[in-house]
Amino acid sequence: MTETPKTELRKGWTTGACATAATKAALQQLWGGAFPKEVQITLPRGETPSFPLAWSQAGEGWAEVGITKDAGDDPDVTHGALMIARVRASNGGVIFKAGEGVGTVTKEGLPIPVGEPSINPVPRQMMTQVVEEQAEAFGQPADVEITVSIPDGAEIAKKTWNPRLGIEGGLSILGTTGIVRPFSCAAWIASIHRGIDVARADGLTHVAGCTGATSERIVQCLHGLPDHAMLDMGDFLGGMLKYMSKHPVERLTIGGGIGKITKAAQGAIDLHSSRSQVDFKALAALADMPKVAEANTALEASKIAPQLPELVATKASQEIRARFGGAMQNLDIVVIDRSGEILARAEG
Template identity: 70%
Template sequence: MTRKPTGDLRRGWTTGACATAATKAALIRLWGGAFPDAVSITLPKGEVPVFPLALAECGAGWARVGITKDAGDDPDVTHGALIIVTVRAGVGVQFKAGEGVGTVTKAGLPIGVGEPAINPVPRQMMRDVVAEMAEEFGQSPDVQIEVAIPDGAEIAKKTWNPRLGIVGGLSILGTTGVVRPFSCAAWIASIHRGVDVARADGLTHVAGCTGATSEKIVQALFDLPDHAMLDMGDFAGGMLKYLRRHPVARVTIGGGIGKMAKLAQGAVDLHSSRTQVDFAQLAEWAGDPAVGKANTALEAYEIAGAPLAARIAQQARSAAQALVGDQSLIDTVVIDRAGNIIGRAGV
């Protein structure tokens, strides 16, 4: 599969782009041509990648093509997955979830409940290919498109799909067709979909945490269901700004003392490579100059004790409340590396 480098990192192609390419190649065979060795498609922004076929099968009234997904240098769990499309006659353009492709079971997603988890842009890309190939071969654009991903159900356990109510496998995704390495936008989009699902289900309390340990502690503390847990990670700003426009009554933010200290000091991106703790400010909050010489926030806590953790929790709550506005009530939970709660603020 041809790829264009992005800086020092190679970009790749989404599952939606792979499914579209597979659809085009399968239609060529179904409607009278021969399977091509490779197929090109036009992406929404005009790029024209080329995809070699990894699988090509056909029978009476059907054709099947598989494309191996290459996510470039992005640590995408679907990298290397085989995206298989089977086409046959239908009524209009119909979409079907094959093996390893999920089905939507919760409201709030861009696809309705009971539908295959094939997002709107990939659907439109496949419809466009159907129209293009139907005109080329003089056929009626009435096709059933079944998308499958072998082992997709197992791979999906490593994604947010179970939490979002997508059962049975993976989603066919992509708004541009391009996977950009280490894309913050993809993570933030998943946070937004989590908020949408929680709101559609009528939840009044959600939580965003910086990592797995804090998530486990916060979920148990408030007995929250899985779909109330938003995968905030380092993207506090991405979560809170979306909640400002799409509010939930109560929002808990939980995390280790280092990332919570950054939030307390006004950072909205908590990644270690993008923001740092201001130890001089921690020393001022603690009233102890020794804190200013600490190397980590945890070391600062070991010097100053519980009052510093309490101040960080309160300042983090204030900073988050300012971002989210007055339609949601914020509370915060600060934990240490062992998972002990060392600071709380709010309700």
């Protein structure tokens, strides 16, 4: 059983907020001649956090500042990474460039065009606003080139969805509020949505969502799917299905272990162990074998009733189709054990 934290979890700041703060501090040196000790910015919802400078440097016609990302109590892979913004004069408004460790968009379907640095719209708006404010304060034209860099960003990006989404060379500068909420599911679900967008934009007719690495490997091999057809569903079945019901792809495969697929068969759309449980009495009724109700796990239940994987796969397919309608008619359920063996399939 998951314990409730005794104290409030500490929030953190997005890569977009850190890059914005770095941009503001660098502009103050470029136009004012001195770096501040710390810099305050205004986030989209009105919060005004301050950031200490972790790195500062200037040269002829340019200045750069680094801000260390603090993700609070969220297990964010970018926690502790240095977000560096270098600013220099440009000839046409605010121009964004990807420095070391910041990715470049190579596939359609993302909110940023192909060929552009992977700096999302809200961080771009935040940095542009900072440029305009500082330009007015120092009597300068708001024509600035901003190059954002993240040392080790390319290596950190391997732990994210960026390679699969067609973002090459590093991390993305993200955030819609500027705030990282501890243990929020929003970022994961947003990545699933972007994966669907990329697949649709690339004309893919078949995508797959799996609960873990083993099931993903087996499903990808089974259907010969490219990497960007594999959606990082994890436990967020509902987050994937709700979005796909409005942004359909012709065929969907869902792969997972007997426990997770059993939950889906019983109507759960959040498959995390703390938010849904297997109903063993219902499983016994499905198998028409009362002894199944005594099982401790779905895997144990399937050993008592070997027909269960097929029954669960079929029931999960029926449950999802009934709940999410016509967009899920071409649905394929694959039940996989821990060794990677396919236990059952229900093909639409």
